[in-house]
Amino acid sequence: MPTLGLEAHVVDADVRARSIARFRERGIVLPTFAQLADPTTIPTSITARLADIDPDAPHPLNLFRIHWHNAADRKGFSAVPGYVVLPRELTGVAAPIIVALGERFPMIAAHKVLAAYGCLAPRLVTGQFDPTRHRAIWPSTGNYCRGGIAVSRIMDCHGVAILPEGMSQERFDWLDNWVKDPSDIVRTPGSESNVKEIYDECNRLAADEENVIFNQFAEFGNVLAHRLVTGRALGRCFEDLRSRQRGLELFAFTSATGSAGTISAGDWLKSEYGTRIVAVEAAECPTLLRNGFGEHNIQGIGDKHVPYVHNVWNTDLVVAVSDAATDSLYQVFQSEVGRAFLAERHGVSQSVLSGLDAFGFSGLANVLAAIKTAKYYDLGPDQAIVTVATDGGSMYRTELDKVAAKHFPHGVDTAACAEVFGRYMLGAGVDNLAELSRTDKERMFNLGYYTWVEQQGVAIEDFVARREQQWWRGLGELVPRWDALIDGFNAEAGA
Ligand SMILES: Cc1ncc(COP(=O)(O)O)c(C=O)c1O
Numbered sequence: 001m002p003t004l005g006l007e008a009h010v011v012d013a014d015v016r017a018r019s020i021a022r023f024r025e026r027g028i029v030l031p032t033f034a035q036l037a038d039p040t041t042i043p044t045s046i047t048a049r050l051a052d053i054d055p056d057a058p059h060p061l062n063l064f065r066i067h068w069h070n071a072a073d074r075k076g077f078s079a080v081p082g083y084v085v086l087p088r089e090l091t092g093v094a095a096p097i098i099v100a101l102g103e104r105f106p107m108i109a110a111h112k113v114l115a116a117y118g119c120l121a122p123r124l125v126t127g128q129f130d131p132t133r134h135r136a137i138w139p140s141t142g143n144y145c146r147g148g149i150a151v152s153r154i155m156d157c158h159g160v161a162i163l164p165e166g167m168s169q170e171r172f173d174w175l176d177n178w179v180k181d182p183s184d185i186v187r188t189p190g191s192e193s194n195v196k197e198i199y200d201e202c203n204r205l206a207a208d209e210e211n212v213i214f215n216q217f218a219e220f221g222n223v224l225a226h227r228l229v230t231g232r233a234l235g236r237c238f239e240d241l242r243s244r245q246r247g248l249e250l251f252a253f254t255s256a257t258g259s260a261g262t263i264s265a266g267d268w269l270k271s272e273y274g275t276r277i278v279a280v281e282a283a284e285c286p287t288l289l290r291n292g293f294g295e296h297n298i299q300g301i302g303d304k305h306v307p308y309v310h311n312v313w314n315t316d317l318v319v320a321v322s323d324a325a326t327d328s329l330y331q332v333f334q335s336e337v338g339r340a341f342l343a344e345r346h347g348v349s350q351s352v353l354s355g356l357d358a359f360g361f362s363g364l365a366n367v368l369a370a371i372k373t374a375k376y377y378d379l380g381p382d383q384a385i386v387t388v389a390t391d392g393g394s395m396y397r398t399e400l401d402k403v404a405a406k407h408f409p410h411g412v413d414t415a416a417c418a419e420v421f422g423r424y425m426l427g428a429g430v431d432n433l434a435e436l437s438r439t440d441k442e443r444m445f446n447l448g449y450y451t452w453v454e455q456q457g458v459a460i461e462d463f464v465a466r467r468e469q470q471w472w473r474g475l476g477e478l479v480p481r482w483d484a485l486i487d488g489f490n491a492e493a494g495a
Contacts, residue, residue, distance in 0.1 A: 008481035008485070010126055012128065018132050030486045033483055034483050050064065056109075060154050069081055081233045081237055092371065093374040093375060097367060097384070102388055106150075112143035112300075115259065115262075120157075120221075125482065137214060139198045141195070141300055143171070160184045162202065165189065165191075168299055169398040170396065193302060223311075226262050231268025231272075249382060253265065253266045254366045255278070255366060256366055260307040279318045280301070281321075282294075282296035282303065298362055325365075327407055328408075330403060334397075357393050357394070373385060
């Protein structure tokens, strides 16, 4: 049965003491969840030192950069998280689409390092992970395992990445530079949609008690980090825009679900602003929409399962986006000819065009889902949609040739870019979209039974308890308790 990371008391005092000794020796300090949610509370003794530290170096103080408030140079902090607002010229809809920039996160240039920290820190301070003995196993479709390797290395722990062999070469190149040993990169069969194969590998590795599996699909640290840290950050982006556009409403939040950690930010946005929560998936593998199956290239949003940490009953819409759209638009947005077309024919400004560097495949899927949602509800200029670009375009450059060969048979020229932009962006429709009824939510929730109860051995009572929103709200009580444990841990480590 998977461990769920729900403990908020010291489980093993000896393990905790060994971790403290290790952290004292290495001078490592852990940020609290509250500090990551509001980086203005990080002591100036730390922020002053950050100025000299490369955000991509394996330096322990980079833990204090695991939040959305990194400035454009990724060195200093900004009062408001980095975000872009996509205008009507680009999206074809009046509703402003606010996109928070994951590429400003340290070390991996993607926000999944937050999920990794959110899972590891509670296990350390409760004595469930022993950095002197255990290996931290990070199963993922590529970014979470990079985040896991980064935080493991910073904390001088042994990390192991598990990811499908078909993920982008950039992910593997990064891992090659960061792992202790090449055998710490475990390649599972398949690509994006082969999450079951990742689970199987985890179960195999779990037989060795020195391996601790940080299964993001079932770890509530993932959920709570995003609910608190990402939720508030997105709220601040929205409020910043509203300060210039009075009367703006935060209508919806779109989030492509891999582990369903990021979408948990929606729980907070809904409680604060009444925002609708939109789960995004690939049309080629519509697991939530129609219990479907298939293969796709929207890397990072593994499917064919419903993650244990997905609060399905709080989800309002499911929107599926084709990878033909994300692949092709990626090519248009990353090419000179595509950008020239957007500037000349659609009047897209240079600042918006350079902002397109920030979009990897899943960021584009989030934007397309926002456009479809805006069309479905016929949203106006006072109804904003917020979303995230988890990682940037630089994570997929090696995919450009493959994409060109598949979707641009006559070359990447102006005519082809015009065709792609017209078809997928301006022509995005309300197909593959479901506003969820009670029955739909029940169907999605029940689908998780097969993975979690039958295959992974979760107790049926625990599985069913997740129907109730009260149960999810109650999870919030863990955060101050974890933070108190982090403070106590830091104090004893003398850092
Ligand atoms: C590029 C990318 N997009 C989206 C996601 C999905 O985020 P989450 O796992 O929080 O649902 C991931 C997760 O790894 C990702 O790497």
